[in-house]
Amino acid sequence: MFALPELGPSESRAVFIDPVSLENRGSEIVYGTSGILPFRTWLDYLHRGLLLGDVGRNYSELAASWLWVAALGGIVIWWSTRQMTSAGKRRKLKNSQTTAAKTQRLRHWHATMGLSLVLGLLFFSVTGLTWSQWAGSNISVARTALGWQTPSVKTQLPAPMSHHDMMYGHDMTMTTDEHAEHHASMPMGDVDAYPVALFDEVLIAARHAGIDANKIEIRPATKPHRAWTVSEIDRSWPTQVDAVSVNPDTLDIVDKTDFNTFPLAAKLTRWGVDAHMGVLFGLPNQLILAAFGLGLCAMIVWGYRMWWIRRPKSRHSVNPVNTLTAALLVIPVFQRVLIVLITLLLAVSLPVMGISLLIFLLIDTVRWSMSHPKQAIVKR
Numbered sequence: 001m002f003a004l005p006e007l008g009p010s011e012s013r014a015v016f017i018d019p020v021s022l023e024n025r026g027s028e029i030v031y032g033t034s035g036i037l038p039f040r041t042w043l044d045y046l047h048r049g050l051l052l053g054d055v056g057r058n059y060s061e062l063a064a065s066w067l068w069v070a071a072l073g074g075i076v077i078w079w080s081t082r083q084m085t086s087a088g089k090r091r092k093l094k095n096s097q098t099t100a101a102k103t104q105r106l107r108h109w110h111a112t113m114g115l116s117l118v119l120g121l122l123f124f125s126v127t128g129l130t131w132s133q134w135a136g137s138n139i140s141v142a143r144t145a146l147g148w149q150t151p152s153v154k155t156q157l158p159a160p161m162s163h164h165d166m167m168y169g170h171d172m173t174m175t176t177d178e179h180a181e182h183h184a185s186m187p188m189g190d191v192d193a194y195p196v197a198l199f200d201e202v203l204i205a206a207r208h209a210g211i212d213a214n215k216i217e218i219r220p221a222t223k224p225h226r227a228w229t230v231s232e233i234d235r236s237w238p239t240q241v242d243a244v245s246v247n248p249d250t251l252d253i254v255d256k257t258d259f260n261t262f263p264l265a266a267k268l269t270r271w272g273v274d275a276h277m278g279v280l281f282g283l284p285n286q287l288i289l290a291a292f293g294l295g296l297c298a299m300i301v302w303g304y305r306m307w308w309i310r311r312p313k314s315r316h317s318v319n320p321v322n323t324l325t326a327a328l329l330v331i332p333v334f335q336r337v338l339i340v341l342i343t344l345l346l347a348v349s350l351p352v353m354g355i356s357l358l359i360f361l362l363i364d365t366v367r368w369s370m371s372h373p374k375q376a377i378v379k380r
Helices: 038-049 054-080 087-093 099-130 135-146 163-167 196-208 264-277 282-310 324-329 333-349 351-371
Strands: 011-017 024-031 216-219 228-232 243-246 253-257
Touching (some): 054 135, 099 135, 324 351
């Protein structure tokens, strides 16, 4: 795979060579470390930001920010009203066609599916936030402060390199990124400046140092006095993501990172991201993701259907939910302050959630102000 100036971020041109005949079978623009092909790249951009670039990424971050809230909120609602869904009551309502019966059946299906998917909802929320645009940056800062960041190999050489200096021209720092499938780039200089045999020599040195995966990535240095890096990029189980840096002059190993010695948080992040993307366990992983997606879609449809059945029939109908502002005003002051403090902490940590919540509260406050003179706040 080769980087070209006209390509977008994380894109490279892959040349396909028949390993037997050495015939050139063509080339494609591919994406990420693993070189995913155009259709999957399109799906990735669609999932990541609705094909709208960085602006669209706010959509996926908004979903990930609220997903865990919706999941835990659903559990609380189910637990507090579980007596309403006893087997006896469900049998009585099974063949009934009343609005209450229809709502109860939908609620049962919705709750059952939600309980089945709740762990997955929490998992996708957390792993999605790790590579989001704003919350992801905060998570990265927190991981660095706690020493949970993924280790990276050092590429600085202790002594100046002699005749090879002329071959380097740009900065390069080797990092091990869990989200490389989404935004990894392939920094390459002028390939004509590198002796082809040097790639083989560096690879042999890396193999002797323990780099034994079939899927590897070799990155020549692009700055004077820097080592080359050879990284394993096999994200399937068992994970192979060790890396070494190699002095291209002496072929000595400069530094090495071993996945077995990674901090637990770094390992969990690596596995979580790969499972989220469907590459950790191959086809079974992908089938589980597909089943989860279908179940989530069904649960959303049932939820909106319940709302539609129970919606106010006219503008004069009493809304039993009232407004969030009204509900907040009737709880004790201590609980109110605690809720506000927790909300502020979440808003700072998850900025997109904070902004969306602020917009919601402004709308809710306007609704409350309009309804307040006409109806008293519900006392509990």
